Amino acid sequence: MKENIYDPIPGSTIFRGISNQKTIVMAANTRIATVAKGIFKAAKDTDSAVFMELARSECDLKGGYTGLTPKDFSERMKEAARDVQFDIWALHADHITIKTGDTKEIEGTRQLIDAQINAGYTSFAIDASHLFNFEGKNVREELEPNIRATTELALFIKGRMKGRDFGLEVEVGEIGRKDGHGLILTKPKEAVEFISALHENGIHPHVLAIANGSTHGHTYDENGNVVEQLSIDIPQTKAIAQALRDNNLNVGIAQHGITGTPRDLINLHFPKGDIIKGNVGTFWQDVVFTTLKVYQPVLYKEIQEWTLAKYRAANPGKKDSQIFDGNCKFAIKEFFKDLYAVDEDTENAIQAMAYAESLVFFKAFGSYGSASRVRKAVANNRP
């Protein structure tokens, strides 16, 4: 039961509400939670459904690199939603990553999921895409370790949710993985084989993350300058969506690593409705740091110096700007108190910027009006 009408709703409810629409739901990784109020306010004003999420690396039982445990994250997101009075959102566990699949890792993962469920999460992304059998004789054999780990954890979540609905995202093809020729992309056959196998195991995910040419974080040129990300392979993404549809697999695509992709390109060329969830993470961190640079120059300089002192040695030959850009996320925990104790002017500026940028994302994603469609779907489902 929802304790409050502004508490998160099941991710599955949102996916049902937007099915067969040209809509991508934004999933915001709010590493510094201050941006959440601006995002929720924009969601409310544009009537857009939204996900709030953090990955395992960002938020775990020890606080991840953001300093937030699942309970802390949940409380901050709920508080922001209540302040703004926004109701159509899901609390999502992004990248519950499995890297080895051994007993110890699975056990730690179960503890994390338990904490997320106790904190009121309503949606989960199992990412066992690192598990790949390179000796497999066919696609099914190659994907077998991923299928096994994903099934095990999905069943665990289902059991722990005790009949409550939840959103489920799974992943095939490691995002950002490269070989000698560049980024490795997921093939339509792999996506179909993976989801079919999960169905056979009684697992029916709503959304599938694929490797389609994006990377997490910023994209750099050969000189280490941040550049636009133009690498998402749209024809391949459409081909995967079509293959899934042809096989009646009823699953949408999650686009990870959107930061840096021009929003006019998203607006005009992303296959909305094939892609149904769009993750935006680093972008929100940029909003905070861009604001701090002007409003809190002393704090900003301290963060910069700490990051460079800590990460310069491990990045020989790289420019300071790129070292800072790539590693400033690790300063969030170190400067946690300062980041959450900024004055009202700074907070207002961060939230206003998060608000304006969210408007542009919701527009580019075709999200306007999606919250009402979800509300309608909820009403129609009532007995």
Ligand SMILES: [Zn+2]
């Ligand atoms: Zn991701």
